Amino acid sequence: AQKVTQAQTEISVVEKEDVTLDCVYETRDTTYYLFWYKQPPSGELVFLIRRNSFDEQNEISGRYSWNFQKSTSSFNFTITASQVVDSAVYFCALSEGSGTYKYIFGTGTRLKVLA
Amino acid sequence: EAQVTQNPRYLITVTGKKLTVTCSQNMNHEYMSWYRQDPGLGLRQIYYSMNVEVTDKGDVPEGYKVSRKEKRNFPLILESPSPNQTSLYFCASSTRQGSSYEQYFGPGTRLTVT
Numbered sequence: 001a002q003k004v005t006q007a008q009t010e011i012s013v014v015e016k017e018d019v020t021l022d023c024v025y026e027t028r029d030t031t032y033y034l035f036w037y038k039q040p041p042s043g044e045l046v047f048l049i050r051r052n053s054f055d056e057q058n059e060i061s062g063r064y065s066w067n068f069q070k071s072t073s074s075f076n077f078t079i080t081a082s083q084v085v086d087s088a089v090y091f092c093a094l095s096e097g098s099g100t101y102k103y104i105f106g107t108g109t110r111l112k113v114l115a
Numbered sequence: 116e117a118q119v120t121q122n123p124r125y126l127i128t129v130t131g132k133k134l135t136v137t138c139s140q141n142m143n144h145e146y147m148s149w150y151r152q153d154p155g156l157g158l159r160q161i162y163y164s165m166n167v168e169v170t171d172k173g174d175v176p177e178g179y180k181v182s183r184k185e186k187r188n189f190p191l192i193l194e195s196p197s198p199n200q201t202s203l204y205f206c207a208s209s210t211r212q213g214s215s216y217e218q219y220f221g222p223g224t225r226l227t228v229t
Contacts, residue, residue: 006157033216045205045220091157095216101146101165102173103218107157 002027004094006106013082014114021077021109023092029053031097034068034075039089039108048090051075052097082113117142121206121221128196129229136191136224138206146209147189148173148218149181151202158205164189165211196228 003026013019025034036048049059051068059066063080079086092106119140128134140147148163150173160173164183178200180192189208193200203225207218 009155035217037218043203043223045207045218047217047219050216093158101163101171101211103148103160103163104174105150105158105160107155 002029002032002094002096002102002104004092004104004106006090006092006109008109009107010110010112012112012114015084016081018078018080019082019111019113021079021090021092021111023075023077023106025073025075025092025094027094027096029096033095033097035093035095036066036075036077037091037093037105039091041087045091048077079111082111084113084115087111087113117219119206119208119219119221121204121224123224124222125225127227127229130197131195134193134196134226136193136204136206136226138189138191138221139187140189140206140208140219141187142208142210142219143186144208144210144219145186146211147183148207149179149189149191150205150207151175151200152205152223153202161191161204196226198228200226201228202226 005024032053034051038046065078067076089108089110091108094104122137145166149161150158152158159175162181164170206221209218
């Protein structure tokens with residue numbers, strides 16, 4: 001069965017610190033997709049990134065970077081030089097690509113960036 | 116503007132009174148889905164639909180019904196709501212074609228069942 005684990009329930013950092021949010025997944029499929037979403041205090045859900053199981057290249061987008069490692073079934077998210085506006089709940093999610101189109105979300109990590 | 120809309124945004128109701136939460140998208144997406152968000156549990160998928168007249172259960176379908184008669188609409192029906200269905204509900208849509216499987220989420224519906 002598929003599963004997504006975000007073991008960090010809440011993280012607090014001081015502005016300008018780097019922070020890594022962990023995501024570990026389980027799936028028996030060889031084709032799958034991984035996602036990160038952000039939920040700021042206003043409540044909406046914002047898509048950040050998608051990765052498919054055949055693309056292990058790390059990605060950087062401004063202060064955000066993602067480290068996908070199939071060997072450890074992890075898809076971690078790093079924010080460099082964090083800002084107060086990064087304060088949000090971050091969700092990691094998994095979708096299997098072969099036959100079923102279920103999405104499984106992790107329980108989320110609440111990030112608090114203190115000024 | 117590309118968007119997913121949900122109505123109502125807030126609803127307080129009583130146990131057993133049937134209700135429907137509507138969801139509509141204007142992006143011609145094939146895939147639509149309903150989630151509930153509860154503290155400490157993240158988002159859990161209730162039902163999803165891969166296209167018109169094609170629906171399937173997510174992880175927590177008990178007590179809910181859905182239908183997909185038109186591509187743009189995917190209503191969530193609670194035939195006999197109970198207090199344990201008090202939650203924040205999100206509708207989402209995406210395309211399974213092309214390179215992007217990003218889900219677009221509606222603004223959420225906060226439901227309280229007393």
